[in-house]
Amino acid sequence: MKIFSPKRKKFIAFVIALLVLVVFLNFGQKTIRDFVYSASFPAQKVLWQGGKEISGFLGQLISIRRSEKEIERLRAQNSGLLSELIYLRQIKEENDFLRKSLNLTQPLDLNLALTEVAGKDIGQDFITVSVKTSDILRKNMPVITNENFLVGKVSEVFPHFAKIALISHEGISFGAKLHGKDIEGVIKGENRGKMILDLVPQDKEVLEGDVLLTTGLEGIFPPGIPAGQVERVQKNDVEPFQRIEVKTFFDITKLQFLFVIK
Amino acid sequence: MVIKKIILPVISLYLLVLVQSSFLPHFSIKGFALNAALVFVILWNIFEPEKKYYGILYALIGGIFLDIFSSRPIGFNILLAGVSALFLKFIFRQYVRFPFFQKS
Numbered sequence: 001m002k003i004f005s006p007k008r009k010k011f012i013a014f015v016i017a018l019l020v021l022v023v024f025l026n027f028g029q030k031t032i033r034d035f036v037y038s039a040s041f042p043a044q045k046v047l048w049q050g051g052k053e054i055s056g057f058l059g060q061l062i063s064i065r066r067s068e069k070e071i072e073r074l075r076a077q078n079s080g081l082l083s084e085l086i087y088l089r090q091i092k093e094e095n096d097f098l099r100k101s102l103n104l105t106q107p108l109d110l111n112l113a114l115t116e117v118a119g120k121d122i123g124q125d126f127i128t129v130s131v132k133t134s135d136i137l138r139k140n141m142p143v144i145t146n147e148n149f150l151v152g153k154v155s156e157v158f159p160h161f162a163k164i165a166l167i168s169h170e171g172i173s174f175g176a177k178l179h180g181k182d183i184e185g186v187i188k189g190e191n192r193g194k195m196i197l198d199l200v201p202q203d204k205e206v207l208e209g210d211v212l213l214t215t216g217l218e219g220i221f222p223p224g225i226p227a228g229q230v231e232r233v234q235k236n237d238v239e240p241f242q243r244i245e246v247k248t249f250f251d252i253t254k255l256q257f258l259f260v261i262k
Numbered sequence: 263m264v265i266k267k268i269i270l271p272v273i274s275l276y277l278l279v280l281v282q283s284s285f286l287p288h289f290s291i292k293g294f295a296l297n298a299a300l301v302f303v304i305l306w307n308i309f310e311p312e313k314k315y316y317g318i319l320y321a322l323i324g325g326i327f328l329d330i331f332s333s334r335p336i337g338f339n340i341l342l343a344g345v346s347a348l349f350l351k352f353i354f355r356q357y358v359r360f361p362f363f364q365k366s
Binding site: 018022025026029032033036040043044045047048050051052054055118119120121122123124126128155156163165191192193194252253 | 336
């Protein structure tokens with residue numbers, strides 16, 4: 001019996017050719033990916049925009065059935081936020097006046113690069129964005145929405161595109177503190193849009209709706225950027241820390257333009 | 263024959279990967295969205311006649327497209343799709359028959 005029959009030889013040759021192809025593709029993966037993304041971007045842009053419009057329309061159809069109570073609650077919340085906004089604007093004007101009077105330097109403006117979302121990785125919490133050739137991006141640069149909400153950080157850079165790891169990605173963790181409270185913890189991504197706030201002792205009072213801001217301690221995200229909102233709090237006497245589920249401020253289906261902080 | 267057996271399926275796989283990366287994420291349920299290219303490959307391998315092996319080729323090509331549009335190293339989805347296709351071929355050759363696909 002021949003060990004290497006013609007059929008087996010063909011199979012081995014096929015496997016070797018496949019391994020060589022995989023090695024070649026990995027070796028030139030940045031160039032290949034950039035070329036394919038560039039060729040695909042016009043179609044991806046249309047598909048992303050179309051998906052956004054259709055999911056928004058379907059979302060509106062579902063929300064039409066929202067109860068009157070919920071609408072009233074949102075109206076009341078809106079009024080409260082409006083008066084808080086007016087108050088904060090007055091504070092800002094006073095702050096700017098005092099800075100000028102005391103000759104203090106203005107807080108640094110962020111240097112931002114505009115990007116546009118092309119698509120999302122199916123298996124993981126990554127998105128692909130297009131960048132202008134003139135914008136020099138580097139790994140770990142933070143990414144925010146136009147409302148200044150934290151989205152993620154640059155994980156891979158190509159000549160015309162970049163991969164952004166969302167803050168809900170399982171490999172991302174960063175320091176966060178509750179706005180208005182002396183409680184700090186670490187936000188850890190759990191993929192599929194989920195995050196938890198870890199290392200918060202059981203005796204600390206955390207409420208649903210509490211806003212989380214970055215602390216900047218890990219040296220990647222600037223401090224004071226809104227990162228998420230507490231969705232659910234689970235206390236357990238057996239565990240040393242609470243399990244606090246956090247939702248992001250951004251909705252992946254509504255993202256289109258993002259800013260990278262250079 | 264080349265157009266029907268190679269070019270059309272390759273274009274279909276490419277378009278499916280584009281749709282699943284740019285359109286389907288808007289319709290995910292609890293963060294889960296359909297892997298359209300993998301479903302195509304699995305269905306092709308299930309319903310392809312026993313003695314044909316185009317399904318394995320489509321699995322490898324689909325894996326390449328999925329790898330390019332993902333953040334994983336190239337080879338992960340090629341391996342996943344290729345092994346799935348081979349496994350299905352083996353199972354359907356050894357244990358499963360669809361009477362309505364067999365020639366009488």
